[in-house]
Amino acid sequence: MERFANRILLMTGWRRSLLAVLAGALTVLGQAPFGIFAVCFVTFPLLVWLLDGAIAKPSRSWIATAWPAFATGWLFGFGYFVAGLWWIGNALFAEAGDYVWLWPFAVLAIPAFLAIFYGLAAVLARMMWSDGIGRIAALAFGFGVAEWLRSFAFTGFPWNAIGYAAMPVPMLMQSASAVGIVGMNALAVFVFSLPAVFAQGRWRAGFSAGLLVALLGAHAGYGYWRLAGAAAPDPGAPLVRIVQPDIEQSEKWDTERRNEIFDTLLALTAEPNATGEKPAIVVWPETSIPFILTESPDAVAAIAEALDSDQTLLAGAVRAAETGDGDGGSTYYNSILALNADGVIIDAADKEHLVPFGEYLPFKAIAERLGLKKIADADRGYSAAETRRTLSLPNGVVVLPSICYEAIFPYEMQADGDPATMIVNVTNDAWYGDTPGPYQHVHQARLRAVENGLPLVRAANNGISGIFDAYGRQLDALGYGVRGAVEARPGAPLPETIYRRYGRRIFLSILFVLAILAAGGRVAGRASHRRRNP
Structure with a gap:
């Protein structure tokens, strides 16, 4: 040698x-x-x-x-x-x-x-x-x-x-x-x-x-x-369902298909399982709703009809807010919306770490002079949240929200609010097709569960969606390019890990x-x- x-x-x-x-x-x-x-x-x-x-x-x-x-x-x-x-x-x-x-x-x-x-x-x-x-x-x-x-x-x-x-x-x-x-x-x-x-x-x-x-x-x-030394799964833990609609990126914002896409999400949400038990939490992927939900009362009513009284929906969606400058304009956020069975948005979390060139233009004035736009939703773009905060759900689950590639940043697993009991990562990897990208993405997200001792629920538009316990073990998953729903009980968080305390x-x-x-x-x-x- x-x-x-x-x-x-x-x-x-x-x-x-x-x-x-x-x-x-x-x-x-x-x-x-x-x-x-x-x-x-x-x-x-x-x-x-x-x-x-x-x-x-x-x-x-x-x-x-x-x-x-x-x-x-x-x-x-x-x-x-x-x-x-x-x-x-x-x-x-x-x-x-x-x-x-x-x-x-x-x-x-x-x-x-x-x-x-x-x-x-x-x-x-x-x-x-x-x-x-x-x-x-x-x-x-x-x-x-x-x-x-x-x-x-x-x-x-x-x-x-x-x-x-x-x-x-x-x-x-x-x-x-x-x-x-x-x-x-x-x-x-x-x-x-x-x-x-x-x-x-x-x-x-x-x-x-x-x-x-x-x-x-x-x-x-x-x-x-x-x-x-891992504890046995808790049979009384909340049941969580992930909906994976498997929508091609080229069709995702097609106005002629948006009702069909929305109906697919609703059907997979209401689909009965083998035991007849209704999941306590249903999770839809990033920007899964192909329109601004608050501008469609019929869609809100349809969600309310699809949910039972003790169910909560976490939906990746675009959220619009008035700019506040009196011009009637709106600011858009890449968000997770929490909705109850009455169709009421009880909480929301906006993406804090946006993708350069994908969701916003760095050095915007110079870039626009060169003819560059945002690749993702070029006419609108997104604004970043001022801070990251947890979502407290009615069933006692506290969600640490993570949107798209925020899951690859270990130092971004901190948030204001009540201590998290679960990480929810919503994403859309349809941009990249069936390449190593989605597999790399889910692998990196799993490590956030292990680092923090928190279960991970990951909903992806066309894969890879999965539910992982606090040790990073896969409880159930849907592969790439599969339309369907999968559910499991992620379980309780672990005591504070060494890394989370002294990282x-x-x-x-x-x-x-x-x-x-x-x-x-x-x-x-x-x-x-x-x-x-x-």
């Missing part, structure tokens, strides 16, 4: 660049829907060996010195994000095709931008680089910081964070209850990169192999222990330990160099 590592280290030119891109692209196999996390034990050692050789020529310029490491990390990231996010381009074909010309931007420019974070991770790592296991800690530190920055910089887009690859199944998800995805990002890179040390002599190989087995054992063992402090502690290990490796490396070269 030492000879192979040296060949990677000494690579130059296009071969080196191609290997970095391919290593990044292959890393995506660790993410949903594949879940082949073993591939990361190959790709991250390749990255380590490439960074071993990322040495600049002597220069007084800091940029010139950092460039080889940055370029290596950026190429790895570019391959990773192109292979993992190519499906974003499908959104441009979902409706009239007016935005097809933006396809190269979606498929190439977005990954190129996101890859900058991995370039910075590589630069941070090289600043603390050494020739032993310390460099593994340095790389983990760099990626931990980079993924943290990616979660909020420029509104944030932490999709396919590396840590998810280490948590493909519920038993391996439980570590998120202790360290969260932000902590798992750094720890996963550390573990995935350890095989790179196998090429550095018998003692180092043996030590790193032992450490690898110990960390993997702790990861899996903690998950096994936590699930073994940021745990993350900072992990970074601190990695920085100490990296610094120790660098000091030891310099001392060894002085002994060899007195």
Whole structure:
């Protein structure tokens, strides 16, 4: 293995660049829907060996010195994000095709931008680089910081964070209850990169192999222990039904089909189950109602007729509010409406974290001069909620609302109001078709349940809808492209998780330990160099 590592280290030119891109692209196999996390034990050692050789020529310029490491990390990231996010381009074909010309931007420019974070991770790592296991800690530190920055910089887009690859199944998800995805990002890179040390002599190989087995054992063992102690499902918990209408995006706002779409939602809501028990809560997906509900009294009456007296409907819908400036205009919100059996909207929650270019225009004045519009509902656009708050339902359930990709942001699982007993995520992934996108989305949403110890109810227009308990275990689900309804009892929330109580402090502690290990490796490396070269 030492000879192979040296060949990677000494690579130059296009071969080196191609290997970095391919290593990044292959890393995506660790993410949903594949879940082949073993591939990361190959790709991250390749990255380590490439960074071993990322040495600049002597220069007084800091940029010139950092460039080889940055370029290596950026190429790895570019391959990773192109292979993992190519499906974003499908959104441009979902409706009239007016935005097809933006396809190269979606498929190439977005990954190129996101890859900058991995370039910075590589630069941070090289600043603390050494020739032993310390460099593994340095790389983990760099990626931990980079993924943290990616979660909020420029509104944030932490999709396919590396840590998810280490948590493909519920038993391996439980570590998120202790360290969260932000902590798992750094720890996963550390573990995935350890095989790179196998090429550095018998003692180092043996030590790193032992450490690898110990960390993997702790990861899996903690998950096994936590699930073994899980309480049995509560048969008295409220029954929740998810309605999945499976409407093509190109037909979703078709005025000629809106009554048919609405009737489908009502029929699936009222459909009897095998036991005859009525669900206490029914959930419709994001923007499921194809018109402004408050402007259609007949639709409100139809909802009231479909619900029994003790049922509550949570419907993803567009909410309109008067602007208040006297011009008769309206402000629109992407919302979750809570309706009772009388058809009364008893509460509502608006989306706080909007999608740039999809739901609003950043730098609107400049963008409109260039002829750009919102891709999603271009003539209207949405306004963001001022704050996130829970919804208290009549049956005692308190909902933490999450609309669309808000579910991928771990720090957005906090809200004003009563403490939540359940997360409800409504989304519409029809924009992306049957691609890896919807599978990645639901996998990331499940981790929010584990981190927070809260059951998750996820309603998607055409999939993947599912009900998950507070351990992230799937209770029931509907696959992509299926029209129907599914129901289960999500159960009670768990006691406050370690991550929910100490999240940021745990993350900072992990970074601190990695920085100490990296610094120790660098000091030891310099001392060894002085002994060899007195």
